[in-house]
Amino acid sequence: MNADLFLSSNRGRMKSLRILALGFPHLPTDRIARSKWGPSWRSTGRPEGPAIACVGRHDNTLRLTALDEQADAIGLRRHQGLTEARALYPQLEIFEEYPAKDRELLCAIADWCDRYTPLVAEDGKDGLFLDITGCTHLFGGEEALLHDILSRLFRMGFDVRGAIASSPALAWAAAHFGRGGVIDHEQGRDVLLPLPIQALRLETQLVSSLSKLGLKRIRDLAAAPRAPLARRFGVKLMQRLDQALGYEEEPISPRRPIASLSAERRLAEPIASEEDILHVAGRLAASLKPGLEARGAGGRLFELVLFRVDGKVLRLAVGASQPLRDPQRISRLFSERLAAVHDDLDAGFGFEILRLNVLNHEDFNARQGDFAGKGESETSLPDFIDKVAARLGPDCLNGFVLRESHIPEKAVLTVPATHHVGSGKSADAALPVTDRPLRLLKRPEPMEAFTSEVPDGPPGSFRWRRALHRTARSEGPERIEPEWWNSLEGERVRDYFRVEDEQGYRFWIYREGFYGSHPPPRWFVHGLFA
Numbered sequence: 001m002n003a004d005l006f007l008s009s010n011r012g013r014m015k016s017l018r019i020l021a022l023g024f025p026h027l028p029t030d031r032i033a034r035s036k037w038g039p040s041w042r043s044t045g046r047p048e049g050p051a052i053a054c055v056g057r058h059d060n061t062l063r064l065t066a067l068d069e070q071a072d073a074i075g076l077r078r079h080q081g082l083t084e085a086r087a088l089y090p091q092l093e094i095f096e097e098y099p100a101k102d103r104e105l106l107c108a109i110a111d112w113c114d115r116y117t118p119l120v121a122e123d124g125k126d127g128l129f130l131d132i133t134g135c136t137h138l139f140g141g142e143e144a145l146l147h148d149i150l151s152r153l154f155r156m157g158f159d160v161r162g163a164i165a166s167s168p169a170l171a172w173a174a175a176h177f178g179r180g181g182v183i184d185h186e187q188g189r190d191v192l193l194p195l196p197i198q199a200l201r202l203e204t205q206l207v208s209s210l211s212k213l214g215l216k217r218i219r220d221l222a223a224a225p226r227a228p229l230a231r232r233f234g235v236k237l238m239q240r241l242d243q244a245l246g247y248e249e250e251p252i253s254p255r256r257p258i259a260s261l262s263a264e265r266r267l268a269e270p271i272a273s274e275e276d277i278l279h280v281a282g283r284l285a286a287s288l289k290p291g292l293e294a295r296g297a298g299g300r301l302f303e304l305v306l307f308r309v310d311g312k313v314l315r316l317a318v319g320a321s322q323p324l325r326d327p328q329r330i331s332r333l334f335s336e337r338l339a340a341v342h343d344d345l346d347a348g349f350g351f352e353i354l355r356l357n358v359l360n361h362e363d364f365n366a367r368q369g370d371f372a373g374k375g376e377s378e379t380s381l382p383d384f385i386d387k388v389a390a391r392l393g394p395d396c397l398n399g400f401v402l403r404e405s406h407i408p409e410k411a412v413l414t415v416p417a418t419h420h421v422g423s424g425k426s427a428d429a430a431l432p433v434t435d436r437p438l439r440l441l442k443r444p445e446p447m448e449a450f451t452s453e454v455p456d457g458p459p460g461s462f463r464w465r466r467a468l469h470r471t472a473r474s475e476g477p478e479r480i481e482p483e484w485w486n487s488l489e490g491e492r493v494r495d496y497f498r499v500e501d502e503q504g505y506r507f508w509i510y511r512e513g514f515y516g517s518h519p520p521p522r523w524f525v526h527g528l529f530a
Helices: 003-016 027-037 069-073 082-088 099-113 142-155 168-177 185-192 204-212 218-223 226-233 235-245 274-295 327-340 380-392 417-423
Strands: 019-023 052-058 061-067 093-096 120-122 127-131 161-165 261-271 297-308 313-324 351-363 398-402 412-416 439-452 459-464 467-480 494-501 506-512 522-528
Touching (some): 019 168, 027 052, 027 061, 027 099, 052 069, 061 082, 099 120, 099 127, 127 168, 142 161, 161 168, 168 185, 168 235, 185 235, 204 226, 218 235, 226 235, 261 274, 274 297, 274 327, 274 351, 297 327, 313 351, 313 380, 313 417, 327 380, 439 506, 459 506, 459 522, 467 506
Parallel strands (some): 052 093
Antiparallel strands (some): 019 127, 019 161, 052 061, 120 127, 261 351, 297 313, 398 412, 439 522, 459 467, 467 494, 494 506
């Protein structure tokens, strides 16, 4: 493919892509204002009071890290020293910066934005990218979608700027340094070129160096020769420009896994009771069944997303030990999950949107039931495991699978029962020919051996867990060598013995190392026989 054809096809893909960029220039102070005056403080009007600023220690100096609109209006600047700011405006109300809470708030806004598209990505500390390609018709078009999201966020107490364009870089530039709005592909260059050079998301030092050369606007940079600029400032400068102009793609990474199948219900009236939630979830599961059947698959991991009226989002996930597509069984799993989180399920004023996602699916092997019944015996164990895991968590029941290792503690792996049953593998499938104890200790426990027969005999007596045991009979040794391809430094040969003491208790013990070697051998108890 020649360069012209590649550039043409690339521009075609960029033209079809639509990205919504959201910027929150006052996110930290909006968080403080919402806690002081409530989420609707912007709609009702800001109460009388001094300007608000956040302060943090940087370069061993207290500096302003965030300002509200009133602080911006009186001329205060970010990274300004606190002493200087106090001198200019003594009434300034100061709060300590809290980046963790700011990030938590941004994540909550991103969860809320999932109602528009599942492709939501974080953009630094104060922004979001939404890939709205192909879904704007559900909201009446791009203009209606942008107006809806900006007006809702305003009523929730946030100062937000938004722009829709054919590339993340152009949308970001228009939202942070332009007028925002909807930008058609043909308008991208005209919107971008008058913006300041900072709109390309360049480092502060690079912006300063370009300004000294007279390159203060993007139009100045676009008109300058590319090769000298790339040699002096690096290829990233030209890359940022090409991304903004739509000549080079810029991928965005969604913050949550993308569902393979999804069904959604927008309700005319919010619901709050568990019965109503389960009823809608059952209908959503029924609407997913044809899609799963068309793929010949069943779901292994389901997620029910509940969008509350006030913007909070709740997520309930359940897993299945085998591929599942029966709506009734899916609904029963969420019934168990809701019963487990009953006290923590805060419905508030109700949920207005419910979405059921299939996060993971596998091939579905349909089995014919018997003539007398419905074949319920074949699904009783997986159904029981799924219900218990949904109520008590996926780690409450465990199974065992074999691993390719002859070291006893590495030969069997503990996994959640949902994975164990779904895999169809069992530790009973290939038991070793040698006898093994019924109970294997999680880790071999040291013991003190007395009157051992050397070089290959078991101890005549030993002390373990403060109890003295005298050997009555024994079998062995069984030698197990370290796995030279996968062993840790210091691992030594083990000689295992099956011993029975005078009281009839049977132990599986081993000696690590040989007599006469350095370091001297050590003895361990590794298991107990029935």
